[in-house]
Amino acid sequence: METLTIKIWRGADTGSFQTFSxxxxxxxxxxxxxxxxxxxxxxxxxxxFACRVGVCGSCAMTVNGKPRWTCRTHIGALKSSVITIEPxxxxxxxxDLVADMSGFFDKWGQAGNDFxxxxxxxxxxxxxxxxxxxxxxxxxAIECINCGVCYAACDxxxxxxxxxxxxxxxxxxxxxxxxxxxxxxxxxAAAMGAGGCGNCHSQGNCMTACPIGLSPTRxxxxxxxxxxxxLMGKRDA
Amino acid sequence: MITRxxxxxxxxxxxxxxxxxxxxxxxxxxxxxTLGLGLEGxxxxxxxxxxxxxxxxxxxxxxxxxxFSLHLLLGIRVLIIEWMPWPDRADGHYYGGLRAxxxxxxxxxxxxxxxxxxxxxxx
Amino acid sequence: MLEVRLYVLQRxxxxxxxPMVIVHLATILxxxxxxxxxxxxxxxxxxxxxxxxxxTAFVVMVAIHAPLGLRKILIxxxxxxxxAANMISLVLFVVFLGMGLxxxxxxxxxxx
Numbered sequence: 418m419e420t421l422t423i424k425i426w427r428g429a430d431t432g433s434f435q436t437f438s439x440x441x442x443x444x445x446x447x448x449x450x451x452x453x454x455x456x457x458x459x460x461x462x463x464x465x466f467a468c469r470v471g472v473c474g475s476c477a478m479t480v481n482g483k484p485r486w487t488c489r490t491h492i493g494a495l496k497s498s499v500i501t502i503e504p505x506x507x508x509x510x511x512x513d514l515v516a517d518m519s520g521f522f523d524k525w526g527q528a529g530n531d532f533x534x535x536x537x538x539x540x541x542x543x544x545x546x547x548x549x550x551x552x553x554x555x556x557x558a559i560e561c562i563n564c565g566v567c568y569a570a571c572d573x574x575x576x577x578x579x580x581x582x583x584x585x586x587x588x589x590x591x592x593x594x595x596x597x598x599x600x601x602x603x604x605x606a607a608a609m610g611a612g613g614c615g616n617c618h619s620q621g622n623c624m625t626a627c628p629i630g631l632s633p634t635r636x637x638x639x640x641x642x643x644x645x646x647x648l649m650g651k652r653d654a
Numbered sequence: 655m656i657t658r659x660x661x662x663x664x665x666x667x668x669x670x671x672x673x674x675x676x677x678x679x680x681x682x683x684x685x686x687x688t689l690g691l692g693l694e695g696x697x698x699x700x701x702x703x704x705x706x707x708x709x710x711x712x713x714x715x716x717x718x719x720x721x722f723s724l725h726l727l728l729g730i731r732v733l734i735i736e737w738m739p740w741p742d743r744a745d746g747h748y749y750g751g752l753r754a755x756x757x758x759x760x761x762x763x764x765x766x767x768x769x770x771x772x773x774x775x776x777x
Numbered sequence: 778m779l780e781v782r783l784y785v786l787q788r789x790x791x792x793x794x795x796p797m798v799i800v801h802l803a804t805i806l807x808x809x810x811x812x813x814x815x816x817x818x819x820x821x822x823x824x825x826x827x828x829x830x831x832x833t834a835f836v837v838m839v840a841i842h843a844p845l846g847l848r849k850i851l852i853x854x855x856x857x858x859x860x861a862a863n864m865i866s867l868v869l870f871v872v873f874l875g876m877g878l879x880x881x882x883x884x885x886x887x888x889x
Contacts, residue, residue: 572665576853611859615784616849618672619735621664621752632748635740642737644781672850679843682873689880692819699815719805726798729791736788767802774810 421492423450425462426503429510434501435459441498447487448476451502451514464514471628474564478514479503484569486628505569521565521582528585529607530592533600543597555594558587558636560629567623567633579612583623583633586614590636593643602647609644617641664752670761671728674721681718712775720768727760783845790842797835822884829885836877844869 419441424434437454448466455462466476471489478487481495484505492500504516511517536543545552567583568574574582589608593601608614614637623633691698706715731753741750808821822828844866851862 573853576856579859609781610778611780613780615780618668618849619664619732619752620668621662621749624748624752625662625664630748632740632751634735635748635751638736638740638751641784645785648781648785672846675843675846676850679847682839682843683876686873686876686880690876690883692815692883693879696815696819699818703813703815719802722798722802726795726802730795733788733792733795767806770806771809774806 419498421450422499423454424499424501425451425454425514426510427462427513429512432510432513441492445492447478447480447485447490447492447500447502450492450500451478451487462514463512472562474562474566474628477505477564477566477569479506479569484566484626486564486566489628505565507569507571507574508565516565518565521568521584522563524581524612525563525585525588527607527612528581528589529600529604530585530588531600532592532595532598534597535599536597545596551594551596554639555591558591558594558631558633561587561591561631562629564628566626566628567631570622570626572620572622573616573618577612577616580616581608581612583617583637586617586640587623587631587633587636590639593640605640605643605647608640609647614640614644663754663757667728667731667757667760670724671732674725674728677718677721678725712772715775716768716772719771720764723764723767724760727756727763731756731760783848786841787845790838790845794835794838794842797831797838800831801835819884829881832881832885833878836881837874840870840873840877843873 420438421441423437423439425437426432427435437458439450439453442449448469451462451464452466455464464476464478466488467473469476469488471486474486476487477484479485479502480487480490481497481501487502502514504510504514505518508516508518508521547553547556561584563584565584567587571580571583573580586608589604592598592604593608598604617634617637619634619638621634624631624635627633688702691702705711734756735751735753740748743750804821808817811817822832847869848862848866851857851865852859855862857865
């Protein structure tokens with residue numbers, strides 16, 4: 418029976434890879450491999466997962482250098498029998514395959530991403546045309562589930578500690594296009610500040626890595642245009 | 655550091671754009687100083703021009719022409735990505751927005767202009 | 778606020794310079810085909826007062842654009858703090874502006 422050589426990161430920011438061996442199976446994802454190793458070979462390994470069917474984003478790790486959802490990464494897709502698994506990059510490591518996402522979520526907040534509305538339950542629902550330019554722009558970005566893969570993939574995040582990152586800015590874009598949000602100027606100001614959209618160089622790592630095909634690059638381009646409008650004093654409602 | 659993930663087309667474009675910018679900015683002071691030789695008279699300028707007739711310098715100038723063209727065209731690509739409407743999704747993804755054509759075209763045109771330059775200075 | 782202004786300045790100087798760079802590249806390719814002498818350069822550059830305007834504007838644009846590009850590289854690859862990078866960029870702006878304007882002056886006003 419064919420076997421796979423699996424190198425798993427052990428430790429925190431300092432540590433080393435521990436090598437394991439698992440049988441290669443017909444239908445096998447990276448999450449299956451990690452689970453098998455943890456259950457049958459070394460129960461001290463720490464890792465995260467939840468839904469295991471590709472909708473929650475919890476199982477994101479770095480696999481052979483790329484940030485991926487491990488439950489959606491089939492062994493066959495890697496084209497290698499030596500697989501290296503580490504936590505997501507650009508985040509401090511807590512233990513083994515678990516990364517500290519608190520910085521990621523802090524930046525999410527710093528991008529002006531608190532939705533705010535002055536309407537109450539007594540007001541009629543806001544009528545939004547799904548074909549409107551703004552709603553289409555928001556819809557293109559809205560599916561993000563904060564898995565952190567784009568953030569882990571981004572070079573500018575790695576190079577610049579102040580940079581808010583693709584996910585946070587993508588969210589800001591969806592919010593500034595939401596006509597129900599009444600703090601649009603605050604969100605724009607946060608998104609175009611020191612750690613904001615101007616730091617993106619459109620390398621597109623985030624787009625390439627996003628497991629659900631979102632494009633923070635595209636959202637950030639939209640924010641850049643908005644930042645110019647804002648500078649010129651043009652404010653739309 | 656350079657993992658397979660990073661070897662995407664748009665990443666290459668970013669690297670080429672940045673490195674060409676670094677090359678150009680390193681050259682800029684020398685360029686300005688050479689122009690400044692005009693203050694010392696035509697003879698000084700002619701002397702410098704004669705000095706640059708060496709093959710090694712001409713090779714450097716060729717590289718500069720290529721870097722200059724590349725930086726221009728990849729720069730225009732950035733302006734388009736950021737300021738032109740993002741193309742509609744095709745095949746369910748947004749990759750058209752990264753303007754791959756400008757990368758290939760930019761490299762091709764830069765090399766062609768380099769060739770035109772070197773052809774012009776070969777005596 | 779500064780970040781947006783610098784971002785816009787970078788893109789603006791780029792957009793203004795794009796046609797200037799095309800002209801400059803065309804000039805390079807054309808002028809180097811013939812023998813490049815001080816006399817031929819000075820004759821061409823001094824052939825129209827508009828060229829002084831052109832090259833002066835070009836110098837101002839690049840004196841802004843180049844340091845701003847370097848600024849990002851200093852922060853991202855050089856791991857400098859923003860304040861340090863800002864300071865270096867400002868110094869480079871002054872240096873490039875001075876050297877560049879001197880170069881233009883050398884070929885248009887102060888030569889011969």
